[in-house]
């Protein structure tokens with residue numbers, strides 16, 4: 087049931103309980119395509135490279151807020167094939183530096199209304215996050231972060247050891263624990279969502295507003311004349327546009343090299359996640375280990391979802407190695423020894439765009455009409471709605487939104503770093 091209004095594609099049916107009931111009574115045969123598979127037009131008002139969460143959300147907000155409907159998203163593979171479909175879906179805004187805190191808190195507010203906004207159940211579950219502390223010094227640093235969060239109007243609770251024990255009884259509280267639990271920092275509004283539903287929800291909502299989602303459309307080069315972008319060379323032909331936004335996560339340096347930026351303050355690293363066999367409800371919050379790199383949550387199917395450190399070497403391959411899995415699981419065993427009886431079902435990897443200071447880059451570039459969104463390290467899933475909102479503003483208005491005005495590329499030349507962790511210029515450590 088489709089019609090064309092002002093050249094824009096419209097899907098007539100909104101998802102609703104009634105539609106689900108109708109589907110059930112009619113053998114599930116009458117569902118529409120969730121988004122179209124259009125042929126590329128010769129020219130668009132704007133093109134976004136990358137059909138992950140960031141690219142799709144940007145296209146959605148360009149259409150919704152800025153009225154730009156003659157736009158396309160070029161995706162070299164399929165929607166959901168990149169990091170958007172590979173991450174561990176942790177959503178939080180527990181940042182200390184003001185630029186990061188305000189940006190991610192905007193994201194959190196958009197998550198809270200996303201399912202209604204997109205008319206798509208993204209299964210956002212505000213189950214909270216607890217960062218577990220294992221020393222007095224760590225408790226001090228968590229208190230500092232929690233205070234900074236509260237000053238920015240973000241929810242934060244400093245928990246005693248007893249409070250952590252009540253919420254996370256499965257941790258090792260014995261006298262033999264290698265890393266004793268001292269307490270923790272909680273953000274109650276944090277949580278998880280269903281990652282591929284977020285991609286599908288934005289794709290559908292953008293398509294409904296007329297955005298062409300061009301899958302199997304790899305960008306292979308840029309047409310740039312007199313410092314102004316003119317269009318793109320793609321595996322589906324030349325497509326013209328005077329505005330192009332880059333949102334390709336781990337492939338940023340490859341795409342930027344095509345546009346003549348050969349040295350970016352960024353490295354591509356691989357990050358793995360893994361899931362156990364499903365078990366009955368075990369942990370009802372997100373939990374991070376403070377003495378190593380390990381975090382865990384439980385999926386709706388019952389599997390424990392684990393993540394941890396980067397694999398440790400630069401690569402563009404969406405595959406990881408076994409030592410990294412071993413390292414994550416050793417940390418997990420130190421924190422909650424009972425998981426040792428579980429079987430691991432799968433592990434997989436994505437390619438992270440690790441910036442030198444661990445904070446993102448979003449704004450205009452030296453090429454007119456070319457905009458860059460990158461450097462999300464392993465925290466870009468939670469950023470999706472705020473990225474869409476701010477990157478769309480940056481592209482439509484040709485200047486950053488106030489929430490991303492300090493995420494500049496040239497901050498690395500000027501020394502205005504946003505080093506949330508205080509790790510220094512080592513992208514692999516952020």
Ligand SMILES: Cc1cc2nc3c(=O)[nH]c(=O)nc-3n(C[C@H](O)[C@H](O)[C@H](O)COP(=O)(O)OP(=O)(O)OC[C@H]3O[C@@H](n4cnc5c(N)ncnc54)[C@H](O)[C@@H]3O)c2cc1C
Pocket residue numbers: 135136137138139140141160161162163164166167168169170171172173174175176177303304305306333334335336337341357358359393434435436437462463464465466467468469
């Ligand atoms: C294992 C793992 C765990 C993570 N856990 C979390 C977490 O818990 N919380 C969190 O906030 N973040 C997490 N992240 C990070 C998060 O997934 C990413 O920062 C975020 O998804 C990146 O944005 P995206 O969705 O747009 O990326 P992607 O989905 O990777 O989208 C980029 C797209 O660009 C396309 N592309 C690349 N080159 C081209 C080209 N030449 N032409 C056309 N298209 C191209 C790719 O095919 C890809 O689909 C995790 C990542 C991984 C891998």
